[in-house]
Amino acid sequence: MPTPHIAAAPGDFAPAVLMPGDPRRAQRIAEQLMPDARLVNDVRGMLGYTGTVDGKPLSVMGSGMGQPSATIYATELFREYGVQRIIRVGTAGGISPKVKVGDVLVGLGAHTDSAMNQHRIPGINFSAVASFELAEAAVRAAREQGIDRYHVGTIVSRDHFYLKVPGQTEALGAYGVLGVEMEAAALYGVAAELGRQALTVLTVSDHLLDGSQDMSAEERETTFQGALSLAVAAALSE
Ligand SMILES: O=P(O)(O)O[C@H]1O[C@H](CO)[C@@H](O)[C@H]1O
Numbered sequence: 653m654p655t656p657h658i659a660a661a662p663g664d665f666a667p668a669v670l671m672p673g674d675p676r677r678a679q680r681i682a683e684q685l686m687p688d689a690r691l692v693n694d695v696r697g698m699l700g701y702t703g704t705v706d707g708k709p710l711s712v713m714g715s716g717m718g719q720p721s722a723t724i725y726a727t728e729l730f731r732e733y734g735v736q737r738i739i740r741v742g743t744a745g746g747i748s749p750k751v752k753v754g755d756v757l758v759g760l761g762a763h764t765d766s767a768m769n770q771h772r773i774p775g776i777n778f779s780a781v782a783s784f785e786l787a788e789a790a791v792r793a794a795r796e797q798g799i800d801r802y803h804v805g806t807i808v809s810r811d812h813f814y815l816k817v818p819g820q821t822e823a824l825g826a827y828g829v830l831g832v833e834m835e836a837a838a839l840y841g842v843a844a845e846l847g848r849q850a851l852t853v854l855t856v857s858d859h860l861l862d863g864s865q866d867m868s869a870e871e872r873e874t875t876f877q878g879a880l881s882l883a884v885a886a887a888l889s890e
């Protein structure tokens with residue numbers, strides 16, 4: 653059963669996996685949510701844990717940064733470990749003027765400048781969309797938990813973190829794009845390919861068009877809790 657990138661035994665992963673980009677964040681999430689968490693993968697330092705939350709099995713594993721890395725882990729988890737749903741939980745740069753640092757974004761759809769989905773369906777520009785059921789569960793949880801600073805809509809998954817195409821961010825903002833990150837479009841592509849569910853829930857860590865809002869490293873950790881609780885609710889939803 654071990655894959656080229658995951659050395660876990662059959663049954664080591666729960667049907668639902670939370671997937672932050674950072675493997676150390678996967679460790680912190682596992683420690684926070686699951687006193688019974690056990691390490692199930694550490695190949696390449698991409699830490700993966702499985703335990704239970706309120707008696708329900710849950711796994712947490714890093715994806716690494718960028719769409720190729722996220723695609724490798726999502727494909728192996730779906731294909732080889734029977735995973736049914738992956739909820740990416742991470743950070744984003746704000747783009748829409750409506751969005752403030754610390755807000756939570758639920759990524760219903762992900763535009764991309766990447767070629768990762770370009771050749772999936774011959775002659776077609778693939779639409780990278782989240783699972784409606786998971787998005788609905790996350791929004792329900794936001795309402796129930798009184799988290800009011802959340803937005804549901806499109807995000808953009810860019811390959812470059814630093815290279816900026818002149819005018820692109822402003823144009824994305826004009827189309828109502830909420831924020832930028834680097835994995836969702838590919839994750840949604842893999843889920844569509846393999847008939848599984850995926851969602852992305854993000855904390856806005858900085859704003860690309862309003863630098864005055866940026867957060868300290870400590871603030872990033874504390875404000876991460878809202879996105880995490882929505883991601884857990886989606887992961888464990890019926
Ligand atoms: O906070 P995470 O989940 O790592 O996500 C964002 O942060 C990384 C860039 O700093 C990229 O992976 C981007 O998608």
Ligand SMILES: O=c1cc[nH]c(=O)[nH]1
Nearest residue numbers: 743744745832833834
């Ligand atoms: O600006 C940002 C912040 C988080 N993640 C990104 O990809 N970009």
